[in-house]
Amino acid sequence: MKTLQFTIPVAHDRTVIVQEDCMPHFYPHLHRHHEAQLMWILEGKGTLIADNSMHPFQENDIFLLGANQSHVFKSNAEYFDEAHPKQVRSISVFFDPNGKLASLFNLPELYMLQSFVKDYERGFKVPNEYFKEVSRRVLRLKEASQMDQLMHFFYLLRTLCHVSKQVNALSGGKNSSISENEGIRIGSIYNYIAQNFTKPITLEEVADQANLTPQAFCRYFKKHTGNTFVAFLNEMRVHEACKKLTHHKCESISGVAYNCGFNSITNFNRVFKSVIGNSPKEYMVNFQRNVQ
Structure with missing residues (x-):
């Protein structure tokens, strides 16, 4: 069985982790992690399974996934063809709203952002008309360092907060309270179906x-x-x-x-x-x- 819980590599001098990935295909197993994740698909196509819902994805799609939300970006079959190698690329922003950031979110000035993170724990897809604005914020965050990075992170969250007024949640699921053993079992079921549904x-x-x-x-x-x-x-x-x-x-x-x-x-x-x-x-x- 493949475990559902997934640990993000943590930089001890960073509260917000920005990670750029380039690989043959996305991580193929349903998983979750304590951090919320904003994922920008730079290259690649497939289907996102978030909790019990499915959403196609392609280049320049951006998704917000809530903390502990079960998900897998399932690459199309051609990305597993060794005879015709392809690649996927993405930029992800990871942050734990219940970790070191929790005390900052409790500040009165940031109450709006705290409410946004809580209200959209089921995630959403950024509408296409907001792609340029959100991607610009992600790039500024990626290029920043130390305190500037944290400031650009809050600017990014503020932008997402405004965007969220015009979106629907990725799912209506409530999987964040399940036990680790239940997560393992559900992950095993989803992975089996994803690997065998054509038969x-x-x-x-x-x-x-x-x-x-x-x-x-x-x-x-x-x-x-x-x-x-x-x-x-x-x-x-x-x-x-x-x-x-x-x-x-x-x-x-x-x-x-x-x-x-x-x-x-x-x-x-x-x-x-x-x-x-x-x-x-x-x-x-x-x-x-x-x-x-």
Whole structure:
């Protein structure tokens, strides 16, 4: 089993950690950490799983993730192809609102920022129209040192606070109170589904990952994710299908359906429309119209 808890390398002379990463693909396992994280995708595409919700990501997307929020930036399959190496790049800002910063957030002048961090512990995606403003703040923070870095951090938080009035939370989950053992079990389940969703997965197989009977697993999964296992699996398959349908080398709709784990085109069309709101064909037409 892969543990959910993840430890960020801490610089003892820094309250705010700015980290730039360049690697073949993003860390592939569902995890969480005590720090909140602002992540700017410089290069790379895939799906963000945050608690029980999924969101596609691509270059120049920026996400705020709350402290102890379960998440994984799942890179697309092509990033794991050793024959055709690709890379991902990102800049992350880590800060622990309950650590050394807590006393600063308690200052009357910073009460607004404290409320913002608490209100958006489920995270959000920065709207595209605010990308330039937020990315400029991140770069200034990255280039600053010592006390200047802390000041630019508060400027960044103030900008995010204003942006947050026009966003929706990444999820409605409440996973921050689960125990470490429960986190390990949920992480194992999510990782198994993420690695096998393109193939047939039986309820018995995924229940075995949690060391539960199928009946107990269904109750457990619904309680901790807010979704049924089938609904979560179908949503993951549909998000993968969306990426394939909008790829410039898109195969046929039926080919996409079968390669994403659906066993019939009829079932694919029905599930796709229930998740996205349009049929696969309508989704492709709308996408092509928007990019022209």
